[in-house]
Structures are given as C-alpha cells and as structure tokens.
Amino acid sequence: MALLRVENLHKRYGHEEVLKGVTLAQDAGETKVVIGPSGTGKSTLLRCINRLTEPDQGRVWLEDTEITSRRTDINRVRAKIGFVFQDFNLFTHLTSLDNVRLGLMKVRGMPRAAATGRAMAELERVGLAAKANAYPAQLSGGQQQRVSIARALAMDPKLILFDEPTSALDPELIGEVLSVMIQLARDGMTMIVVTHEMGFARSVADEIVFMEGGVIVEQGTPDKMFRSPEVPRTGEFLRKISDLYGESR
Amino acid sequence: MNLVFDPAWLPRLGQGVLLTVQLTLYCMGLGAVLGAVLGLVRVYGGGRWSPLYWVASAYIHFFRGTPLLVQLLGIYLGLPTAGILVGPFLAGLLAMTLNTAAYQAEYFRGAIQSVKSGQMMAARALGMSRAQAIGHVIMPQALRLIIPPWSNELIYMLKYSSIVSMTALRPETMDLFGVARSIAARNFRYFEVYILVALFYLAMVLILTVALRWVERRVRIPGLGTPGRGI
Incomplete structure (x- = not known):
C-alpha cells in the first residue's frame, strides 16, 4: 500500500480553481519531484496534503489515516509530515x-x-x-x-514536503541545500519536492510530476519525462526550464 | 521672587510617590494581562462576526473613546449607587486598569500582527496546536515588539495617575499630586511644591525609561539590528 494517497483534490480561491482534481500516490522511500509553471497549484497541493490549506474537496491518506477526515487529530498527522518552506x-x-x-x-x-x-x-x-x-x-x-x-x-517524519526549497536562495547557496536533499533521497527518505532544479530531478527523482492549470498533465520516471514525454507540452516545459536553470547542478 | 522649600514636605511627598508608583505598576501589570487577552481575541478570536471579537472590540472602543476622568468618577461615584463600595485607591486602580487595557490591547494586536505569518505556519506544520504556536512562537516575538509602545503607555499612565487626586480625601490615599495639592493649599507655596512635584515625576519617568531600554536590549534577538541604523 502506498504511504501517501491523494485523491481528487480540489481547491478554489474565490473564482479561481487552483487545484482541479489531483490524484497521486507515493510509496515509502520514493522521491517525487513536482514541476510546472508558477501559479499552477504546486504549492497549494503540498499545503493541502497536511491541511495548512484546507482542500475544498478530495481526500488524503497517510498510510491508513485519512488526513482530510474531520475526526483526525491534524496535529498528530502534521508531526509525521515534515514541511520545508521556500522562505525557511x-x-x-x-x-x-x-x-x-x-x-x-x-x-x-x-x-x-x-x-x-x-x-x-x-x-x-x-x-x-x-x-x-x-x-x-x-x-x-x-x-x-x-x-x-x-x-x-x-x-x-514519514514524509517530507519541500515547497521550492531553493527558490529564495542566491545561486551560490543552492548547492549546499541540494546536496543535503540528495543525501536524504539516497538515504531513503520519502520526499515530495516542488522545484525548478532539473539537475536534482534528473539525478534523484523516482518520478517527475508535471502540473499545469491545476491538474497533473503527465508523470513518469525522469528518463521517460526527459527523453520521450507523451504530452508535447511536457517536453516543451522541460526544455524551457532546463535552459533557464541549467542542468549543471 | 523668593522660593522657599521646606524639607518637612518630603516624607509626605515620598508617601505620595510610593502610592503613585504602586498604582502605575499594578494597573500596567493587570492591564497587560487583560490587554493581551483582548489583543489575542482581536487577532485569533474568529474574525469580525464572532461574538468574542465583537465584545473585545466594543470594550476597546468604549474605554479608548471616553475620558479616563469620566471612567474614574463613574466607578468611584457610580458603583456605590449600585451598592458596591469602592475606596479611592481601588477605584483609581480599576479605572486605570480598564483604561490602559484597551490601549494595550491595540498594542498587542499590532505586535501580534507584525509577526510574520510564516511563523505560525511553520509552528503548525510541526504539529503544534494553535495555542502552543501562540505561546511558544508568536508571543515571544510579539512581546519584544511591544516594549517601545508599552514604555510610552507606562509613562502616560504614571502621569495620568495624578487624576486619582480627584477622589482621595484622606492623606494616606493620596498620590504624589494629591499630596502636593494638599501641602500647597495649606501653606500657599504652590510654585515651589509643583516644581518639586514636576521634578519627582520627571525622575520617575527617566528611571522607567532607562529600565525599559535595558530590558529591550536584553531581549534583543541577535543578528536583527536596528532598522535603518548607519544609513
């Protein structure tokens, strides 16, 4: 059974629907990298997982605890889910x-x-x-x-969520944070990482999830996503982001 | 002009100082507790439409919107008509506490709201309850921010405590200003006595200012400098 299951998650801010039905599953020890243009709900997805933001609809389970259930003691669940913020x-x-x-x-x-x-x-x-x-x-x-x-x-934690952990950093400081995260991934920590660092995604992600417009457009292994994406938009985005952020890191 | 100071005034003035200091410190302490509760309710009490928020806001508007003198006389002269007898000291303490609490509530609200929202989020993400987050993360930071406005309020209250001279009739319930008035009225040395009293107030204010500056420096968070210094 998956460690974390997210099922049909919806979130709306006013008239804008930020998440339009996101479903994913994550096994223990897996590193998932979530990518996508800004404003497509990646951070909202992470925050809905530990209910820092309340989802409007959909369910989330950590093992056999339904996080989204009203009867769940959310503080106990959050103590098992690490969260690393963009601005620390x-x-x-x-x-x-x-x-x-x-x-x-x-x-x-x-x-x-x-x-x-x-x-x-x-x-x-x-x-x-x-x-x-x-x-x-x-x-x-x-x-x-x-x-x-x-x-x-x-x-x-059973799982750590990283919300663009290097986006607020000067370029020369990104490496020290990424190397800590790479070591964690190799040590078998279960991680969901929202990032634009394609070098990190390529070297340690078990799966890359491409989100746009509040939905998951495509997901797969780094190999598949970089070499032979099924959706043309995925390839386009990956090329653009790789040019922009480089892959040397 | 011939100024005459009589050392025989000093023991009585000293008693007045003691009462003024007591009144000020008690009302500021009690006012801080009540003010913190009101400030917390204004920030975390469930928003504009919750009854708690409404009660806190009404309280603050009432006590900030009416003169302290009216509140004092209302309590001192009004409560006995309802069968509740209060002496001048208690009436003064009550009026000053209720009044300063309303002001302090706004300082607390401002200080709490100045703590970055990410602090609460990080605390909750660790699994802390809201109360734990407030107690361990938000308030320790808010209390540091509140020191400068709180110092101001302390100085105001120290000086405004002179209004309790309105209600004190017996010497042992008189504050510094009340003592001064009664001495001056007896020997007509108004100018000398009020100069002396002004210097007493000034000395107390200076001592408190220095003390609070010291506290402010003591609890300063290392690495966070004074904004704008050296620019």
Whole structure:
C-alpha cells in the first residue's frame, strides 16, 4: 500500500480553481519531484496534503489515516509530515538548536536532554553543528534552509514536503541545500519536492510530476519525462526550464 | 521672587510617590494581562462576526473613546449607587486598569500582527496546536515588539495617575499630586511644591525609561539590528 494517497483534490480561491482534481500516490522511500509553471497549484497541493490549506474537496491518506477526515487529530498527522518552506520560516527568536529542539519537546514531549542530543545529531547531519547557538538572522539563506531541514528531520517524519526549497536562495547557496536533499533521497527518505532544479530531478527523482492549470498533465520516471514525454507540452516545459536553470547542478 | 522649600514636605511627598508608583505598576501589570487577552481575541478570536471579537472590540472602543476622568468618577461615584463600595485607591486602580487595557490591547494586536505569518505556519506544520504556536512562537516575538509602545503607555499612565487626586480625601490615599495639592493649599507655596512635584515625576519617568531600554536590549534577538541604523 502506498504511504501517501491523494485523491481528487480540489481547491478554489474565490473564482479561481487552483487545484482541479489531483490524484497521486507515493510509496515509502520514493522521491517525487513536482514541476510546472508558477501559479499552477504546486504549492497549494503540498499545503493541502497536511491541511495548512484546507482542500475544498478530495481526500488524503497517510498510510491508513485519512488526513482530510474531520475526526483526525491534524496535529498528530502534521508531526509525521515534515514541511520545508521556500522562505525557511525558522523561528526568528530561537537559536538553530532551539528551532530544531522545539518540536521535539513541545509536540513529541521529549525531555530536554534527549531533545538536545537528537537536535544536535540532526544539525550535524546538515553540517551545521557549529552553528547550533546562532540565531536565524546570523545565518546565510542556505544555512537557514539546512536548519529548517534539520528541524523537519528531527521529528522522524514519514514524509517530507519541500515547497521550492531553493527558490529564495542566491545561486551560490543552492548547492549546499541540494546536496543535503540528495543525501536524504539516497538515504531513503520519502520526499515530495516542488522545484525548478532539473539537475536534482534528473539525478534523484523516482518520478517527475508535471502540473499545469491545476491538474497533473503527465508523470513518469525522469528518463521517460526527459527523453520521450507523451504530452508535447511536457517536453516543451522541460526544455524551457532546463535552459533557464541549467542542468549543471 | 523668593522660593522657599521646606524639607518637612518630603516624607509626605515620598508617601505620595510610593502610592503613585504602586498604582502605575499594578494597573500596567493587570492591564497587560487583560490587554493581551483582548489583543489575542482581536487577532485569533474568529474574525469580525464572532461574538468574542465583537465584545473585545466594543470594550476597546468604549474605554479608548471616553475620558479616563469620566471612567474614574463613574466607578468611584457610580458603583456605590449600585451598592458596591469602592475606596479611592481601588477605584483609581480599576479605572486605570480598564483604561490602559484597551490601549494595550491595540498594542498587542499590532505586535501580534507584525509577526510574520510564516511563523505560525511553520509552528503548525510541526504539529503544534494553535495555542502552543501562540505561546511558544508568536508571543515571544510579539512581546519584544511591544516594549517601545508599552514604555510610552507606562509613562502616560504614571502621569495620568495624578487624576486619582480627584477622589482621595484622606492623606494616606493620596498620590504624589494629591499630596502636593494638599501641602500647597495649606501653606500657599504652590510654585515651589509643583516644581518639586514636576521634578519627582520627571525622575520617575527617566528611571522607567532607562529600565525599559535595558530590558529591550536584553531581549534583543541577535543578528536583527536596528532598522535603518548607519544609513
């Protein structure tokens, strides 16, 4: 059974229907990359999965828990789903260590000492143990995003959602974040990544999902999507985005 | 002109200072608690059409929209007609607390709304309840933002506490200004006594200003500089 199932998801903002029936399934250990022009509902899709945005219609399951059910304790579900934001959203008043530790202590109820150990291990994993006592405003964008990945990892998530994690970064800082994400994918973390980084998609995605106009236009392995897309629009978009962002990374 | 200061005034003025400080600090503390609750209701209380929001807004508009003096006399003279007896100190404290709470509610609302929305989102995404997110993420940041306007309010209240001299008749319930008036009325040294009292207020304001600046620096978030400095 799939780890995550999304079924016929709809979301409307005023007159504009941003999601027009999105269905997808994700297995444990799989890395899915979602691409598409801006304004096509990619971020909304991620936010509907953990109900940071309430979908209007459709259902989402994490294993056998229906996330979209009113009876589900959404806070318990969210604790199992990591979320990495485009603009990091680290807690500005807390050090890196406290950012990573807060969820462990307040959501998971872990004692301080154990939480500290776990948080330090995650900071180590993203290469930032030395910055444990730095505040977000003292870190570069790339470092902030790595701390936010550590914050997500510390919760032992079954799945991490990445919402354009490198889009707010200077070009020279993108690499350090991508290499952390590539390592995660290789370690078997289940990830859904909305990104324009085609190099990342090509090297670690198990599946690429192309969205446009609130629907999934086409999905498949990177090989299929890059070499022989079935829908002409997919090939067109991939060529354009590859030219724009390059594939060297 | 011949100014005469009598050291014998000082013990009584000192008592007045004590009462003024007590009144100010109590009303600011209680007002902060009530103001925080009202501010939270205005932001998170379920929007414009929820009864809670409506009650909080009506409260704020009423107490900001009417003079503190009217509120004080309403409480001091009005409550006894309803069978509730309040002394001058309690009436003063009640009026000042209710009044400052309305102003502080707006400062809290502003400070809470100045915290970036992504902070709440990140906290909720971790699995925190809304109350946890407010307690661990939003309020610690909002409280830092509220210090400058709160300092202003503290200074206002310290000075406006002089209106309780309207209701105090016995010396032991008099604030600094009340004491001054009664001394001056007895020996006709109005000018000298009011100069002295003005200096007392000024000294208290300066001490509080320095203290709050110190607090502000103490809780400053490292890496976040003063905006615009050095430009």
